Amino acid sequence: MSMYNYVAYPNKIIEIIRFNILNRGIPIHASKWTLFGWTDGIDVPREGEWLLFTGFMYQLTPYIEVLVDKLSRIKNGFLLTLGSMVNKVFDISRFISTPPRERIMEVHDVLRNIYRLLVASGYRVWYDEAIDTYPGTLLYEFGLDAELKYYGERLYHRLKSRGVDRIITVDPHTTYILKKVYPSIVPNYDVKVLSYLELIDPSTLCRVESELVYAIHDPCYYARGIGLYQGTREALASVGVRVVEPRFSGTNTYCCGGPIESLSPTFSAEIGRRRLDMLLRTGADKIIVMCPICMANLRRASSSDNIIDISQLLKRANTI
Amino acid sequence: MRDLTDLRREILRDVLKCSYCAMCEWVCPTLDVGNGNRIYGPRGRINLIVSYFREGSENGVLKESIYTCLICMACTQQCPAGINIAEDIRKFRTFLTQ
Structure with missing residues (x-):
């Protein structure tokens, strides 16, 4: 490999992901079953003390695995230019990333497990599909701070409209952004955020x-x-x-x-x-x-x- | 949203504390993979940021350097000058997406 060609088309990829997060609420497409299917077969309360906020990171990972494999084969910038244009009308990630079902089931198993661990530790955990959402991690990592502030304020409004003041997270990226980043950029941010690993007894x-x-x-x-x-x-x-x-x-x-x-x-x-x-x-x-x-x-x-x-x-x- | 001039000043104020001591480099996973080429390490990235702000030059090397950073914060906790290296690099990405 010649020098300086590890990062081929950063701006085109960032634009596709930025557009998807701001307009579709998620960086890449994932089915509803993928996002919320972990609650199938278990009776998760719709109200309680601690909101379980998955941030979709676990659920999106199987899709990211497939997408990254495809991205690593793209050698032509024109395809990404075309992709970023088409993506504004049709979500291109919908067509290029279909993970194996067993991988999604593994992720569901992880989330179900975390929920059970918390219940066993005595926490009154609740969950609502209408509140759980992507936390904006990639906006943060790409340095898109204006978009991040907008996204964070919208997320905070969504949380407060349901009276949420305590959140349990399941992955480090969601934990960090909700616990460390948003308090510094979202006005009057007042939510207690803990990882489940800090809570299990x-x-x-x-x-x-x-x-x-x-x-x-x-x-x-x-x-x-x-x-x-x-x-x-x-x-x-x-x-x-x-x-x-x-x-x-x-x-x-x-x-x-x-x-x-x-x-x-x-x-x-x-x-x-x-x-x-x-x-x-x-x-x-x-x-x-x-x-x-x-x-x-x-x-x-x-x-x-x-x-x-x-x-x-x-x-x-x-x-x- | 802060003005880009303010952001530039904020980043520069921090990165100019660098005395290029290289304490940040031994922990950097990307410098390792980049075969020791310093554009893939924190010290090189800071140097490129300073050059960009002073000379306004933007080229493939700058993007290669800044976008291979993992923002993993390993360098930040090593810096004896207290530079928030990872955060400066992350914030600098704003200038590359304008």
């Missing part, structure tokens, strides 16, 4: 009977963003999970490469490969992640089924 969990050793990968926006890394280790230790630390962990964690997967799939994949190598060098049997973006990017680099979400591990420890 280890005493409600059963021990995990396993001889496997797990390497832990901290997501940047948990470890450095909100200082969440010790609690996750304590929860895992309390259920008997054997955890090993890779080179670069805790607040010194090493990014999985996922945040630039849409702008530079090749570069992003190479970072994922290097991080995976660090994690495997610990000698661990499996790798624990707690972010859907980390999961997608590390799995892209991995040839075996050895990467699991922390909630999938705690699932076996949950008794309800």
Whole structure:
């Protein structure tokens, strides 16, 4: 590869995503079943104390995986120029990204699990499809601050119109934007935001009977963003999970490469490969992640089924 | 929305604290992948931002450098001068989408 060609068409990709977020409320198309199907078969209250806000990050990841694979094959800028024009009329992501059903079901399983963990810990959790929405993460990451402020104010209005003042999030990016970013740009922002990992009560969990050793990968926006890394280790230790630390962990964690997967799939994949190598060098049997973006990017680099979400591990420890 | 002149001033005020000590570089995942080419590291990115504001030059190297940043904040916590490197790079992206 010649020098300076990892990022081929940033402005065209950013324009497509910006348009979709502002006009369609989501960066790429996902079916209603994908977004909300995790509540099928469980009776989630429509009112309560803590609003469970998924931010769609877990649900969108299977679509992003397919899209990134296609983006990495685009060598012609004209296609993206055409795509960004057509996208204003028809959502092009609808036609180019269809993930496997089992991958979506895996994501539903993760969300259902998180809900059950919270209920077991004694929280009165509620959920409403009309409130849950994409939090605007990519507007933030692309530096589109005017759009982010507009989007954040609209989101805050939506929350307040339902009297929401306590939110539980499920992924680090949504947590960071709702907890750290919007309070600084949305006037009078007053919502208490906590990740489910800060709330689960280890005493409600059963021990995990396993001889496997797990390497832990901290997501940047948990470890450095909100200082969440010790609690996750304590929860895992309390259920008997054997955890090993890779080179670069805790607040010194090493990014999985996922945040630039849409702008530079090749570069992003190479970072994922290097991080995976660090994690495997610990000698661990499996790798624990707690972010859907980390999961997608590390799995892209991995040839075996050895990467699991922390909630999938705690699932076996949950008794309800 | 802040005026771009204010944003430029705000970013410059912060990045000009850089003494190019390179403490930020050893933790940067992208510098590693970019084979040590400093445009893929925080110090190089800051240098390019300063050049852009002073000389107004925009080219493929600038976008390549700024858009390969992960905004992972690893560099920020290493900086002895307290520069909010990741946030400066993120905010600078505003100038590339105008």
